Amino acid sequence: MKRILLLLTVVSLLFIAAPALAAGNGTLEGNVVNRTDGGSSVADQEVTLKTYRNDNEVESAVATTDADGHFIFEGLDTDPSLSYEAQMVYQEADYYSGRLSFAKGQDSLTAELTVYDATDSDASIRVTTAHTVISVEEGNLRVKEYYYFENTSDRTYVGSEVATPDGKKATLAFFMPGGAVGLEPGGELMSCCIYGSDAGFIDTMPFLPGPKEAVYSYLVDYKSGAYTFNQRVRYPVADYNLLVMGEDVALSSDRLVTEEPVTLQDGLYQRLSGANLAPNDRITIELSGLPGGGSGTVLVIIMIVVLAGGAVFGLTVRRRKARPVVARADPARKEQELIVALARLDDSFAEGQIGEAEYRRRRAATKQQLTRLMRGR
Structure with a gap:
């Protein structure tokens, strides 16, 4: 009887109109x-x-x-x-x-x-800066991809081909390596509007003229002290940077230049860079000296990070002995510091270490600094 009365009460509340x-x-x-x-x-x-x-x-x-x-x-x-x-x-x-x-x-x-006006051509879509940051964990690589897109036309790109059962068109396409798990979108990517694809995932939101910030993160497992990280370029990329945290990790690539490591607040990052990458370019990065190995544990991660590019010196690969960069007030290093600061801030918020109001205040201030540096290049 009590259950019936409770049900009737709930049903009656559903029919109570909101105050006009x-x-x-x-x-x-x-x-x-x-x-x-x-x-x-x-x-x-x-x-x-x-x-x-x-x-x-x-x-x-x-x-x-x-x-x-x-x-x-x-x-x-x-x-x-x-x-x-x-x-x-x-x-x-x-x-x-x-x-x-x-x-x-x-x-x-x-x-x-x-x-x-709408257009179904993506000819005006480009990436001004792209950044990949990899943190090494026991058996896992935590990968965060940051893309700063720009629609240089005065038309909204709405896609050309229907890509979902409910009739949505694909606008932007993103690559993830085989075995990637735990996808978490951020920036201006929304969970409601992304769908899996054979090589990663797609976004279905129309792309208005101007900039668009796309961020996503995922995990990949490695089984030994080495890992081959494959990257595929979908759009023209003016500047690309890859950062890997760790003093003992060695990097080499078929397309990227080895830069001086940078020492930031939370540690040393090995760094590769490239410029003027073309659509459908494929990049291979060899990571060695990774700790441990074996089967990694899949974690759920939430990252909302802004990206910025760093200095680029060409496309010829050349290994140098890793040594920390002497701290100095150059814009490229400051950009790297701000990127990692945003990543750590997002980590703290996702783990409940800071409240939403404080998180948004600090993130807005840090992002403003980063935007000024990017515009000042």
Whole structure:
């Protein structure tokens, strides 16, 4: 009997409507603006206004743009605790105005929805900097890949081929070596929008003009004191760096230059670099002197890290005796320090050692420093 009463209570709660928003005198109006040179019309486009309270959607409304792309929503509740966001789908891509709220005594808001024509060509997609950081564990290599993409066109890349059962198109493709496990996406990669592929995984989110940060991590096992790490380039890469933590690990590659090791706060990193890598280039890196060996334990890791490239001196492989770089205030070394600092910060947050507010504050400050260095090259 108690179970029946409990069930009836739960069912009744499901039918209790959320409190209706008060009819108000607030107005939100704006324009849909196509930033593609000579772009298509934005007339007669459906715009949806979402209303949020404490990040929970509580209401939505729809308007249609006029011949000039103008839209308006009236009768809005001006409660400052509410936020509003205009959204639309234009040529297969989603666009958002960002959240807006009425200030006390305010009764009007303005918003702009910037859109672009779509393209199915990835000819304008490139990687300005790419970075691979490998940490050596007993029987495992923890690999973190950081890519800073750029869409140099004024069109949104929406993909060309359907790649999923529900009709989504592949936009970006990422490589992982055979035997990789424990994939964890970060940066602007979202778990909802990535799917496995024969050689790694794909992203299905449209790529708007401008930059995009993609980060992912995984584990691979090694069975002896050596491991062959295979890397495949999917897009043109201007600068590529590979860092491996450990004083006793030796590196060699068929395509990358051996650089001086760098000593950072948490240890010494061996380093290889390359430049102007072309799509479909394959890179082989031989790691030797790895500790232990045997079957590794698969760990779940969550890494959200920004990438930056370092100095590049050519593509001829040359081994040098490993020795720490003397500490000096050069930009390349500072970039490496910031990359590792972000990685360690993400580790601390994933392990619950710091709270979310502190994590986001420190990460934003560190990322800002890194962005300034990258732009100053």
